[in-house]
Amino acid sequence: MxxxxxxxxxxxxxxxxxxxxxxxxxxxxxxxxxxxxxxxxxxxxxxxxxxxxxxxxxxxxxxxxxxxxxxxxxxxxxxxxxxxxxxxxxxxxxxxxxFATLVPAAGISSPLEQVEAEESRERLSIALAELSPDARAILSLRFDEDLTFREIAVLLDRPPSTVKSQLAKAIAQLRDLLGAAN
CATH class of the missing domain: 1.10.1740.10 (RNA polymerase sigma factor, region 2, helix turn helix motif)
Known part of the structure; x- marks a missing residue:
């Protein structure tokens, strides 16, 4: 134990x-x-x-x-x-x-899929770099560390409702940035 x-x-x-x-x-x-x-x-x-x-x-x-x-x-x-x-x-x-290896490359078999995955990682890296450090922190804690809103709120000393709205805003910004990159 x-x-x-x-x-x-x-x-x-x-x-x-x-x-x-x-x-x-x-x-x-x-x-x-x-x-x-x-x-x-x-x-x-x-x-x-x-x-x-x-x-x-x-x-x-x-x-x-x-x-x-x-x-x-x-x-x-x-x-x-x-x-x-x-x-x-x-x-x-x-x-x-x-930012490297943000999109998992598991299951990629063909060279075309590898190139597409690399392009996706690069677009995501560029978009994430445009976000504020706070937004990147919340995204990382939620999606990389799989923490709940309440757990993130405790770590960052913020109300869960604030974390939830900040996460929604960060996701919206990321979507906008990724949409603008296409």
Whole structure:
């Protein structure tokens, strides 16, 4: 039976460094995926994920009560870190649009289907890059992470009705952008 994140955190605080490594291993891929969907650059997403784990390591010793839900805290912190990095890039005028493999290529057999799938991924990447970081975050949490409106609301500290309307707006914007690309 695997330990909960909270139990692993207690084990780490009681002197078991392997427990922290287990928390990292459990969440690192998911957090990198979330950051990548928001930022659009793999190396920047890796940096964001690393910054989140460093912050977690710094805070868990001094404020352990803050981490009653480790996974939720890590997710929320990752979303905030990724959005902050995108805003910084925008201020510096270095917006990147490197969304890759957003449309699964499973079941593609012919070269024509592969080309069409690549074109679809490229159109989607361009359209997603046009959305705000908040919109990309909500889309990623809903569709990549398969979270409910209520779960997203808790992570982003917003009412579920706000999340629902923001998701609908993001989907409408994405449809408009994809329609304009055709």
């Amino acid at each position: 695997s330990s909960t994140d909270e139990q692993l955190l207690l084990d780490y605080l009681n002197g078991a460094p392997a427990a922290f490594a287990a928390i990292v291993e459990r969440h690192e891929n998911r957090l990198a995926r979330i950051a990548f969907r928001i930022i659009g650059c793999r190396s920047e997403a890796e940096d964001a994920r690393h910054a989140v784990f460093v912050r977690f390591l710094q805070l868990c010793g001094s404020q352990p009560r803050q981490f009653t839900r480790v996974g939720a805290w890590l997710t929320r912190c990752t979303v905030n870190e990724a959005i902050s990095r995108v805003r910084k890039q925008n201020r510096e005028g270095r917006v990147r649009a490197e």
